[in-house]
Amino acid sequence: MIRNLYFALAKLPLKWLVRIKAIPEQPIESLELDLDKPIYYVLRTRSTSSYTMLQSECKRLGLPEPQYLSASDQSIKNGGVFFIQHKAIFGRRQSTITKYSRLLEQLLEQHQDNNDDVQLVPVSIYWGRNPGKEKSLLRVLLTDSESATPFRKLLILLFQGRNSFMQFGRPVQLEKLRASHSYGTATLKLIRILRVYFHRQWTAAMGPLVANRKQMITSLLANDDVIDAIKREQKKKKLPYNKARKQALKYADEIASNYSYKMVRFMSSFLTWLWNKMYGGIQVYNAERVRDIASSHEIIYVPCHRSHIDYLLLSYVLYYEGLVPPHIAAGINLNFWPIGGLLRRGGAFFIRRSFSGNQLYTAVFNAYFHQLLNKGVPVEFFPEGGRSRTGRLLQPKTGMMGMMVQNFLRGCRKPIKIVPVYVGYERMMEGKSYLKEMQGGEKKKESMGQLLKVRNQLKQRYGKVYVNFAEPLDLEQWLKNSEFDWESESGKERPTWLSDFATILGEQSMTNINNSCVVNCVNLTSLILLSTQRNTLGVRELTEQLDLYLDYLNKNIYSSDSVCAYDSADDILQEAKKLGAINEFQNPLGNLCQINERSAVLMTYYRNNIIHLFALPSLIASCFRQTSSYKRPELKAACTAIYPLLKRELFLNCDDKSLEETLDKTIEFLTDHKLLEAHGEDLICPPIESEEYSSLMLLADILKETLERYGITLTLLATHAGTGSIRRAELEAQSQKLAQRIAALYSIYAPESFDKTLFQQIVGTLRRQGFIKNKDSGDLEISGSVPQLQQLVMSTLSRNTQEGLVKTARWAVKRWREES
DSSP states (O other): OHHHHHHHHHHHHHHHHOOEEEESSSHHHHTTOOTTSOEEEEEEEOOHHHHHHHHHHHHHHTOOOOBOOOTTOSSOOTTBEEEEEOOOOTTOOTHHHHHHHHHHHHHHHHTTTOGGGOEEEEEEEESSOOOOBSSOHHHHHHSOOTTOOHHHHHHHHHHHGGGEEEEEOOOBOOHHHHHHSOHHHHHHHHHHHHHHHHHHHHHHHHOSOBOOHHHHHHHHHTOHHHHHHHHHHHHHHTOOHHHHHHHHHHHHHHHOOOOOHHHHHHHHHHHHHHHHHHOSOEEEEOTHHHHHHHTTSEEEEEEOOOOTHHHHHHHHHHHHTTSOOOEEEEEGGGOOTTHHHHHHHTTEEEEOSOOTTOHHHHHHHHHHHHHHHHHTOOEEOOTTSSOOSSSSOOOOOSHHHHHHHHHHHHOOSSOEEEEEEEEEESSOTTHHHHHHHHTTOOOOOOOHHHHHHHHHHTTSOOOOEEEEEOOOEEHHHHHHHSSSOTTTTTTSSSOTTHHHHHHHHHHHHHHHHHHTOEEOHHHHHHHHHTTSTTSEEEHHHHHHHHHHHHHHHHTTSSOSSOEESOSSHHHHHHHHHHTTSSEEEOOTTSOEEEOOHHHHHHHHHHHHTTGGGGHHHHHHHHTTSSOSEEEHHHHHHHHHHHHHHHHHHHTOOOOHHHHHHHHHHHHHHHHHTTSSEEETTEEEOOOTTSHHHHHHHHHHGGGHHHHHHHHHHHHHHHHHHHHOOOBHHHHHHHHHHHHHHHHHHTTOOOGGGGOHHHHHHHHHHHHHTTSEEEOTTSBEEEOTTHHHHHHHHHTTSOHHHHHHHHHHHHHHHHHHHHHO
8 A cells, every 4th residue: 555655656756857758669560469367567777767757658559557566475466566776875785586486486396387478578768868978067967868867867857857768678588498497497598688688778779978079080090091191192192291180070070960868858859849840650561670679689770862861860769769869971962051060969970972082081081880780870871872752762882881881890899780761751851952952953962041942832732651661781781691702801901893783782772672663653643644645534434543552562472561651542632632732623524633734743752762662563464465365484574584674773673583473463453353364374464445454555565665774775775776887885875865755745744754863773784684795896796686685675564665665766866866
């Protein structure tokens, strides 16, 4: 009775002082807890505030009520709370913890025949998220500490209490412990396991101590590699040593972050206000993947890059998922007043777009990067190197990826895991500026003036934001599985295999990001309506097509990591109309939905976010554009021949082994929905007047513009193969110019027609596949199989499209020859 009154009184000030967030938000579902089996809790340190807050959160979350355990209890009640450490204050003796050791042993005995039924849940409570500075008096007073005196605990609750987290861990597996040890030994081992667990969780949530910036810069200049680079700079430019060192100091000051917990906390409050004003919510998926490895690995986040908001978004999400916000590699273009200073205090370190052979800058940056990794600081960088202007993922840059591998080989305290992250928006602030840039407009430099213009955009609503953590990549395992002899060259400054391995790792990161994409109302409706003649479709037909695509997504044929944010076609249509992505208007024969002409080009950006999910069904459907039937082996052979072009551009996940199986599953899906009919080995498309045929052609039109680009480049190659030679740069430039002319002539709303990098990818893939080779003269040697691939690609296009493409290409080639 007295104990209950004591805990009830203790709750009163905590209700006012403390605001706590549970991680995960739904522990019963996320941790797969079974409420029909007993659940017990373990806290690190015996604390009244921790116990009372656990009671409050368990009641809110629907978990069994925590029960205070007494040494005299005959049995351990459901909800019993254990402590594994004590505070050596006010004369408290070791007997307090001895009591809980005996109670844990009693728990093992109590469940000796059914240890698998015991759900022992470790619970970590963090009063604030400040790891503290390496040398600071405030750290002693205000940083969360398990051994805090009552006075210190009061200060912590006053200053940090409203920024607290409670993390429920996965239940401890007891059956293995009990099977191989006596009760006493098993109990001691269990306590050791729990102590290690709580220490690692604290490190994962709080991060390492914050280093003093001046001390960090001083240590950089004392690095052996940096000193060697300074000496080389001195000798190369014939400078005094102090002047060369001063240049290195300037580089270090330009690069290094100035992480401040106060800024992080301020930004968390500011961004909460900003997100609520701009967005309809932030949906986070698979955060448990990161939580499960954060305590044992050095985490490198590699998100896709769509918007400047990405810099802030991922750190915000990780902070509220109970993880340490990463230090972010930000472009030097963002280092302007006042944004540069704010980002730097939030953990950003700045990197130049190009090192341009500057060995001193490279050495300083590499030393700083290694220092972060070695301290256990999570790092974030954008492998694409810049924001995508088309909605597709860009080909990854190898610079940061290569430096990460080099620093791993130099030695890090923890193994490295790379976590690709998908970030998607229903609408974006930069949409209109991207459109201008893709149509030939000049990119505006980031500045204070541009920042002030953002105020008007804050009045608009941008729908929801989606963050999905993809399957992590174990760097060491990837090295071991690679064909490179990395161990014998690990001591070299830059191993010969590094660039190729960084490319492979970057492409796999992009593939994992695409595997984890989130389908929303805007990108899915855009995918369908942009496949129609005038970006218009009847509401009934649009609903049926949405149902078809939702069923395809739910079968996880492409990837089990991809997510659809909406459950029904009706919800998708209603939300898309609210956001202004589509317009519905009346018609005597039934209402129609449309993307207006002004928005059509911008909507291709959102469509391109998910186009890869439907690439294979669209490719299969495209094969029936000019023929009504195919033999199954011939159809699969045709798709296999074109697939490498799609795979590299869209980062598709099928390799040579799994492609055939995925093609079979996709064909089965199409036959189940009567979009194709199977008669033995024959696959037949439905009658041209049927609704199924219309649906099949809508599916085919998803890849129409992509296949047109392939047709453009292959047609130019086939033309030059018979009449002359061409250099690679000329082929890429001519392909882009021809695509722009065709887009203008035939009103094709595709910003990728202006993107030279896409044509560079096509040419690069053709070279990889052996269709073209570089001669010593610089010209391309064109394989005799190019015309065959060209004919195959052209067969996937409509006759009108073929005629327009060939006609325009013939005219353009003739003109180029006359000009030369």
